[in-house]
Amino acid sequence: MAKSDPLLTVLKLANEAEEQASLQLKSAQLHFQKCQSQLDALRNYRLDYMKQMESHHGKTISASYYHQFHQFVRQVDDAITKQILTVTEADNQRKHRQLFWQEKQQKRKAVELLLEHKAKKAEKVALRLEQKMIDEFASQQFYRKRTR
Numbered sequence: 001m002a003k004s005d006p007l008l009t010v011l012k013l014a015n016e017a018e019e020q021a022s023l024q025l026k027s028a029q030l031h032f033q034k035c036q037s038q039l040d041a042l043r044n045y046r047l048d049y050m051k052q053m054e055s056h057h058g059k060t061i062s063a064s065y066y067h068q069f070h071q072f073v074r075q076v077d078d079a080i081t082k083q084i085l086t087v088t089e090a091d092n093q094r095k096h097r098q099l100f101w102q103e104k105q106q107k108r109k110a111v112e113l114l115l116e117h118k119a120k121k122a123e124k125v126a127l128r129l130e131q132k133m134i135d136e137f138a139s140q141q142f143y144r145k146r147t148r
Helices: 006-054 063-147
Strands: none
Touching: 006 063
């Protein structure tokens, strides 16, 4: 029974590592999209709130209402600033996972290429051996015919 090629084990491990990296990349992409959506929602909420205040333009509003409005807008702005940082971190993580996945993909392709070269080399050796056997058989036939 022929032993299996150790490169096949390496290929299996490389495939598993690439698949794991792919899952991590997908997770990072989803997290980034979720963070970006939350940022967009905060920005839209702020815009809607500002439009609501604009609708009071020309009307008399109390100082306390005006103060509460500005205080609330500051809180929303702080939340937006924090969310921008979260989006940036999520994007950095996504980019890191993208590079990691690409590295794993390159390693898998390199192992596949090695296996391909090894198979071609083995095929050439087998063809040379087969040709040698055919030549030997032909020369024995020729020798037998001459000795009769």
